[in-house]
Amino acid sequence: MNPFAAAALAWQASLVFTARSLQLWAEPASAQATLLRYALEKQRAFGAGALAASQAVLAGAAAPAVMAAALAPAERRVRANLRRLTRG
Numbered sequence: 001m002n003p004f005a006a007a008a009l010a011w012q013a014s015l016v017f018t019a020r021s022l023q024l025w026a027e028p029a030s031a032q033a034t035l036l037r038y039a040l041e042k043q044r045a046f047g048a049g050a051l052a053a054s055q056a057v058l059a060g061a062a063a064p065a066v067m068a069a070a071l072a073p074a075e076r077r078v079r080a081n082l083r084r085l086t087r088g
Contacts, residue, residue: 001067007069012078019085041077046071 020038024031053070061069 001071009075009078011080016078016081016085045073045077
């Protein structure tokens with residue numbers, strides 16, 4: 001992963017975290033269910049990344065390709081969350 005992509009991912013993740021934290025603060029009654037949904041979303045992304053990395057290793061991919069495969073599901077979720085949260 002190039003440094004600019006890593007920085008972009010970190011920036012986007014921090015924006016998503018901030019926006020979600022503000023939503024939790026604004027709606028404390030639904031916070032428990034919302035936090036559970038967030039945790040499950042992360043577990044699904046981690047599982048998909050682990051599976052993609054395993055497939056890349058079995059296909060004989062080089063380390064950078066394995067790392068890219070492992071991070072791809074999380075990157076997609078972060079971008080989708082940012083789009084959804086910033087739409088207004």
